[in-house]
Amino acid sequence: MRDDEHDATPIDLTESQVRRWRAARASDGLADQISPTYLIQDEVDPLLLSRAVAAVVRRHAPLRTRVIPGPDEAPRATLRAAPVTFPIHTVRLTGLPEDRRAAVCAQLGARDSAIRVDLESHWPLRVTLITLEAELHLLLLTVSHIVADGWSCGVLVREIQDSYRELANGEAAPAEPDTKADGGWAAYVSERAERDRSGWSSRDLPWWRTHLSGVSSGLWTGGETPAPRSTSALDMPFTLPENTGTGLRRLANSLGTTTYTITLAVLAAALAQRSGAGEAIISVPYAGRDEEEHEALVGLFANRVLLRVPVDRAAPFPRLVERAQDTLLDSLDHAGTPFHLVKDALSEGSHQDAPDLDDVAPVSLQVYPRSMCDAEPNHPGDLPFRLLGFRTAALPRALALYLIEPDDGPASGWLTHRPSLMSPGEAIEFLTFLSRVLAAAVREPEHTVAELLSTAETNGEIDPLEDAATPWGRDNWVTGTSGLTE
Helix, strand or coil: CCCCCEEEEEECCCHHHHHHHHHHHCCCCHHHEECEEEEECCCCCHHHHHHHHHHHHHHCHHHHEEEEECCCCCEEEEEECCCCCCCEEEEECCCCCHHHHHHHHHHHHHHHHCCCCCCCCCCCEEEEEEEEECCEEEEEEEEECCCCCHHHHHHHHHHHHHHHHHHHCCCCCCCCCCHHHHHHHHHHHHHHHHHHHHCHHHCCHHHHHHHCCCCCCCCCCCCCCCCCCCCECEEEEEECCHHHHHHHHHHHHHHCCCHHHHHHHHHHHHHHHHHCCCEEEEEEEECCCCCHHHHHCCCCCCEEEEEEEECCCCCEHHHHHHHHHHHHHHHHHCCCCCHHHHHHHCCCHHHCCCCCHHHHCCEEEEEEEHHHHCECCCCCCCCCEEEEEECCCECCCCEEEEEEECCCCCCEEEEEECCCCCCHHHHHHHHHHHHHHHHHHHHCCCCEHHHHHHHHHHCCCCCCCCCCCCCCCHHHHCCCCCCCCC
16 A cells, blocks of 8 residues: 555544644754664564554544644644554564664664654655564664654564464454544544633643743853754663663652652752752653543653752752652642643743753653563564664764653663764763762762762763663664754
């Protein structure tokens, strides 16, 4: 089936989707797509995989969405016809020497993420299968952030796993779209529109005005807001020392909190130390899946939430964790307000001189439970999907920290940054400092924030990049995408 084949069924978009679509049209669009890489250690039949992906695409309307500009330049969305097979780009590297595989894979991944997903002429999803050995593959996905969010990636691979197993067992895949899944997404879009019309979406704007009153755009640099520069990004995978990961979970239990909150507190302290300020503004995602039936859907539910974490250097670290947790919970209580409404509200009326919120919070944090990222085999014939990381060609912010938290063992993740705002050397230095603050907090949680920061600045023992979050090692995968997207 050709990419331009679609039915005549018009569909509605949420206001968040419309805003993302307009922003993508005004830029190269690379900052509005998600590109996860998965490791598959099993035999894979490419044709069967194509049919399995097609079955998942048939279930979820967002993965069949086509958006074109109308005569008034407003987006017009329709559905593509349900596919029988889905186009998969296959690459075989079985004859390549093992010492060259990682570099070639990194280049292929970077080039794939540097190709824009055009909703007018292409599917919202792009799939590449790289075969390294008979039972060793990389699955590269790239999906438009206009139609899906990070949560959707987990839904996607788990459903691919189910469909592949069913097809391998001779079960016929449904030929028509899944009316339950399509109806669930359509109902959410309709509900979102009604909330916008009724004023429900804006009911918490007074709280956000108070929460963000007086924020400064210099909290990242400690000075003036940098001029607009290239959004090209570099990814740096890392693995924390095992004793740090174990200590992180133990500390969270002793303080009655989560590893997410402790990571948030440590990041806030490191950012405050960098800027010299008494607070840090950090952007975090809010899943937005308020109903149980939303959890199994592919779609753009997520919202962006800004956390304003006060950092008192004289306070014991547990007090900083407590303040970070209070900030997180308070903000999540008001997370139903779409970020674009908060941004618009702070630019109106008496807030004309307020800084752009993208400048105020150029740092984001995401912590994923490993169970949410992967598709572990649960039945005979299941393909195992293990998330290695996200390939980022462009970043709307200066810095993004991602951490994958397993149930046990070392925690891994990656730091993504824009070299136009932060050199690779500065990024490594910041990541090293961040890891040292975390290690110091785990060892001596009763110390003050100032003492932990001082320990981190003078402790040169920890290198968080000594191991990699991929099976091929740091040197081959810290290649980034800069230069491919300029």
